[in-house]
Amino acid sequence: MSQQTLNWSAIEADPRFQELHAKKSFFLWGLMAFSVVYYFALPLGAAYMTDVFKIKVWGPINVGILFALSEFIVAWGIAFIYSRRAAQFDAMAEEINRDAAKIGA
Amino acid sequence: MKISRWAIAALALAAPAVAFAQTAVNPKYTYLTFAVFAAIIGVTMYITYLAAKRTKTAADFYAAGGGISGLQNGWAIAGDYLSAASFLGIAGLISLYGYDGFMYSVGWLVAYITVLLVIAEPCRNIGKYTMADILAFRNDPKTVRTFMAISTITVSTFYLTAQMVGGGVLVKTLIGIDYEISVMTVGVLMLAYVVFGGMVATTYVQIIKAVLLVIASLLMVALVWSQYGFSLPGFLDAAVADPNVQGRVAAMLGDASKNMTATELGQRFLEPGLLFKNPIDQVSLGMALVLGTAGLPHILMRFFTVPTAQAARKSVIWAMAIIGGFYVLTLFLGLGAAMKVGPSNITAIDKGGNMAAPLLAQFLGGGADSMLGNLMLAFVAAVAFATIVAVVAGLVLAAASAMSHDLWVGVIKGDKATSDEEVRAARICSVLVGILAIIIGILAQGQNVAHLVALAFAVAASANLPVILLTLYWKKCNTAGVVAGLVVGTVTAIGLVMVSPNMTYPKAIKAAAQKIIDAAPARIAKLEGDLAAATEPAAKEKFAKAIAGAKKDVAGSQATLKKYEGQTTSLVGLEKPLFELRNPGLISIPAGFLAVILFSLLTTDRRALSTWDELYVRSNTGLGRAATAKH
Numbered sequence: 003m004s005q006q007t008l009n010w011s012a013i014e015a016d017p018r019f020q021e022l023h024a025k026k027s028f029f030l031w032g033l034m035a036f037s038v039v040y041y042f043a044l045p046l047g048a049a050y051m052t053d054v055f056k057i058k059v060w061g062p063i064n065v066g067i068l069f070a071l072s073e074f075i076v077a078w079g080i081a082f083i084y085s086r087r088a089a090q091f092d093a094m095a096e097e098i099n100r101d102a103a104k105i106g107a
Numbered sequence: 108m109k110i111s112r113w114a115i116a117a118l119a120l121a122a123p124a125v126a127f128a129q130t131a132v133n134p135k136y137t138y139l140t141f142a143v144f145a146a147i148i149g150v151t152m153y154i155t156y157l158a159a160k161r162t163k164t165a166a167d168f169y170a171a172g173g174g175i176s177g178l179q180n181g182w183a184i185a186g187d188y189l190s191a192a193s194f195l196g197i198a199g200l201i202s203l204y205g206y207d208g209f210m211y212s213v214g215w216l217v218a219y220i221t222v223l224l225v226i227a228e229p230c231r232n233i234g235k236y237t238m239a240d241i242l243a244f245r246n247d248p249k250t251v252r253t254f255m256a257i258s259t260i261t262v263s264t265f266y267l268t269a270q271m272v273g274g275g276v277l278v279k280t281l282i283g284i285d286y287e288i289s290v291m292t293v294g295v296l297m298l299a300y301v302v303f304g305g306m307v308a309t310t311y312v313q314i315i316k317a318v319l320l321v322i323a324s325l326l327m328v329a330l331v332w333s334q335y336g337f338s339l340p341g342f343l344d345a346a347v348a349d350p351n352v353q354g355r356v357a358a359m360l361g362d363a364s365k366n367m368t369a370t371e372l373g374q375r376f377l378e379p380g381l382l383f384k385n386p387i388d389q390v391s392l393g394m395a396l397v398l399g400t401a402g403l404p405h406i407l408m409r410f411f412t413v414p415t416a417q418a419a420r421k422s423v424i425w426a427m428a429i430i431g432g433f434y435v436l437t438l439f440l441g442l443g444a445a446m447k448v449g450p451s452n453i454t455a456i457d458k459g460g461n462m463a464a465p466l467l468a469q470f471l472g473g474g475a476d477s478m479l480g481n482l483m484l485a486f487v488a489a490v491a492f493a494t495i496v497a498v499v500a501g502l503v504l505a506a507a508s509a510m511s512h513d514l515w516v517g518v519i520k521g522d523k524a525t526s527d528e529e530v531r532a533a534r535i536c537s538v539l540v541g542i543l544a545i546i547i548g549i550l551a552q553g554q555n556v557a558h559l560v561a562l563a564f565a566v567a568a569s570a571n572l573p574v575i576l577l578t579l580y581w582k583k584c585n586t587a588g589v590v591a592g593l594v595v596g597t598v599t600a601i602g603l604v605m606v607s608p609n610m611t612y613p614k615a616i617k618a619a620a621q622k623i624i625d626a627a628p629a630r631i632a633k634l635e636g637d638l639a640a641a642t643e644p645a646a647k648e649k650f651a652k653a654i655a656g657a658k659k660d661v662a663g664s665q666a667t668l669k670k671y672e673g674q675t676t677s678l679v680g681l682e683k684p685l686f687e688l689r690n691p692g693l694i695s696i697p698a699g700f701l702a703v704i705l706f707s708l709l710t711t712d713r714r715a716l717s718t719w720d721e722l723y724v725r726s727n728t729g730l731g732r733a734a735t736a737k738h
Binding site for chain 1: 108206207209210213214217219220221223227297339340341343344346360374377378379380383386389390393397417420421423424427428429431434435720721723724725727728729730731
């Protein structure tokens with residue numbers, strides 16, 4: 003497979019690539035937006051909802067500690083969800099790659 | 108072991124300054140430290156020897172021939188990223204400020220979500236050895252290589268200076284060898300790894316360091332947490348009830364703590380607000396972390412070492428598991444150090460709290476007088492040392508690659524250099540950057556360099572990330588936009604830091620020192636009255652200590668006045684900060700993005716438009732990458 007022979011604009015316009023692009027963009031930027039909002043909720047919450055952060059839930063463990071710990075769980079969760087979902091994207095890309103030389107030739 | 112623990116506790120209470128004078132390691136056991144250091148240096152040198160035999164082509168030198176696996180790269184990223192600032196610094200912040208220190212650590216992990224979702228895989232599919240490779244795909248190669256190389260060298264040098272100075276101080280504090288010698292040792296070792304072993308040796312040094320770091324942390328957490336039956340509420344209950352913790356909170360809150368019970372004081376340590384007072388600054392720092400990590404050249408470079416985009420993805424996921432797990436452990440290290448060592452003993456050796464984890468290790472092993480305690484301290488010290496060397500090696504490799512691959516081969520030689528010539532150029536550039544790092548490290552002794560790491564992240568987030576992200580995801584992005592983004596992002600970030608509270612303002616410092624001196628006579632007189640009136644020995648001791656402290660403050664303030672004698676303005680001639688945020692991200696990141704967008708829209712660039720389809724297909728499918736990797 004030599005790269006010179008590939009017709010990039012034809013691959014770009016191929017419905018399968020367009021589908022991959024649409025699904026991937028929606029998924030990635032959606033997840034990205036969620037993670038940013040969730041992350042900034044921590045310093046903002048600590049500053050403007052201090053009283054809520056101080057509420058004790060379990061012994062000395064308060065809402066603030068749970069929220070900070072949840073940031074780790076959410077980050078790992080996003081990594082896990084993405085790795086599962088990316089396997090589907092890989093399969094779609096694989097299919098395009100297999101036919102790449104034929105598309106637009 | 109129990110008896111020696113009591114002994115050290117008693118000793119620490121009686122004379123903290125004597126028990127922890129100057130260095131952390133007991134001079135009697137310095138040989139242990141050198142033995143552990145020698146073992147680590149020996150192993151890494153042997154690996155470098157093996158790696159040197161495998162480093163023949165430019166691809167080997169810059170990217171380990173693309174032969175690093177996802178798991179290996181994950182550990183190497185963790186080793187590249189977890190600098191002494193996060194290993195020692197965050198544990199220290201938690202030991203001194205409790206909750207806020209832990210909250211600070213979160214952003215360092217969340218940063219990898221950006222890397223994972225939008226940066227790692229496209230970078231692997233488009234780039235070859237350096238960040239500028241990605242930009243050169245669509246834009247005018249010589250122009251963007253020149254500007255990106257300058258930005259890479261700028262970011263890496265800021266980071267490097269902070270690491271060299273921090274490392275020199277750290278080694279000096281830990282084992283008492285001279286600052287200049289520690290800086291040179293770090294520099295020479297790192298140069299040996301990079302020059303002979305290139306990316307292969309650098310990768311393995313980073314992996315070894317990350318594994319040692321995790322082992323050391325797990326061991327310490329197991330020892331400190333097992334005393335509370337591995338119960339989280341049990342551990343935190345102990346922290347709340349701890350007199351060291353309560354005393355620290357009372358000291359920080361001052362008059363506001365008068366009506367609080369001991370338990371309330373302890374609980375306050377687990378609540379926000381002891382360190383961070385300005386939430387906008389927090390958001391600004393968070394932006395720089397979350398967007399800056401994805402723009403750090405030495406981190407991005409790691410994605411060129413793996414064979415596929417899948418491996419790149421896997422490596423970020425591993426890195427997130429290791430880095431995140433490590434920060435959760437620091438919560439226990441920090442709180443453990445606050446209880447077992449005590450904040451006052453930690454700050455007695457290092458004001459920033461960097462000695463919290465090493466001192467905790469010493470305590471857990473049996474204390475400053477025990478052999479096991481000093482062996483544990485030696486181990487943690489060696490890990491800290493390996494940390495600095497590994498991070499510095501990654502930074503030097505990134506800066507040297509920008510110089511040799513982008514500036515020398517790409518711009519000066521017009522991409523016409525053989526692999527042998529390029530490897531030679533890369534080695535020469537590594538030596539140059541390494542020598543520069545040693546010189547800067549020695550010249551910057553005693554300077555406040557903490558803000559340089561923040562500055563590195565700010566420039567990476569404001570200049571590097573916008574141009575990489577928009578080149579990869581925005582069709583209209585072009586050469587003019589990239590150049591504008593790099594210039595505006597860098598200049599805004601650096602400019603705002605120069606006029607921010609990070610700089611030293613002699614006038615304000617002198618005024619504060621003068622205030623302490625002026626108030627001292629009255630304060631001392633009052634304390635002396637209290638001392639005379641006190642009857643209980645405990646109260647007497649307390650007042651005597653307070654008087655000694657007040658006198659020490661006066662001496663310190665007089666020294667400060669002398670130090671800044673004749674100076675009234677900061678480096679750029681200001682009496683007080685013009686810009687109130689410590690981190691410029693909130694302003695400089697949008698400025699960088701806007702500059703790219705504006706200048707891209709104002710100009711048309713046929714090349715950028717015509718290569719878009721190819722770039723976008725490649726970045727999403729990995730097509731054509733095998734061919735790129737070989738030449």
